Amino acid sequence: MKRLAVYCGSATPADPRYMALARDVGMELAERGIGVVYGGGRLGLMGAVASGALEAGGEVIGVIPEALAGSEVANRDCTELHTVSGMHERKLRFTELSDGFVTIPGGVGTMDELWEAVSWAQLGYHAKPVGLLNAFGFYDHLLAFNAHMAAVGFVRPAHQGILIAAETLSELLDAMLHYTPHRPIFEMTAADL
Template structure:
């Protein structure tokens, strides 16, 4: 994996461990020679991801919509800052520029990015690993909900392994490196759906 899209919050939670985690994720990726593709912001976890990677000499590509770039939240310290017309173009750029996706703690926007990466994998728009860093147990309920969707029958057996989760970044990166793409819906027969 040469580059990973990192999905995370632009907020700064009261607990400093989230900012510290983001900075460590950026630093670790850079130290492993993995470039970071992210939302292009300088605030919150986004800014910490970029700072950690840049401080460690890593490549950081920010992708930010015009509306946010113009509101003075854009991070001009990135190796490259791409400005796009909107959120759809932003997420497409994340997919085009990366070899996989890592989601760390975040809010609604982070969930939107994660679920779109999962949905696109399920359909067959990409065959890249979708990682979920469950630091501090932040995503315990989300992992349980995903399992519940599968148990009820809303996630096909072939797609139950799309979300790769781990509690630590090294474990997550190892699992992502071993990921074997599943059969996407676009390649399935009607009887399999």
């Protein structure tokens, strides 16, 4: 994995553990020689991931929508900053530029990015690992809900291993390196579905 898209919040939570985690993720990826592809912002966890990676000498590629690029939100310190027309093009660019996805704590936008990466993997638009860093138990309920969707039958058995979760970045990256792509929906017949 040469580059990973990192999905995270643009907010700065009151609990300082989240900002420290984001900075540490950026630093550890850079120290492992893994470039960061992210939302291009300088605020919140997004900015902390970028700062951590840049401070460790890593590559940081930001992808930001035009509506945000002209404001003070854009991180001009990135190795590269791509301005795109909107959110759909942004997520497509994340997929094109990265070898996988890592989601750390975030809000609605982060969930949108995570689930689109999972959905595109199910369909067959990509065969890249989708990681979820469940630091501090932040995603416990989401993982339980994902298991519930599978138990009810809304996530096919062939796709239940797409979302890879771990409590530390080291464990997560190791699991992502050993990810075996599944059989996508585009290759299934109606009988399989």
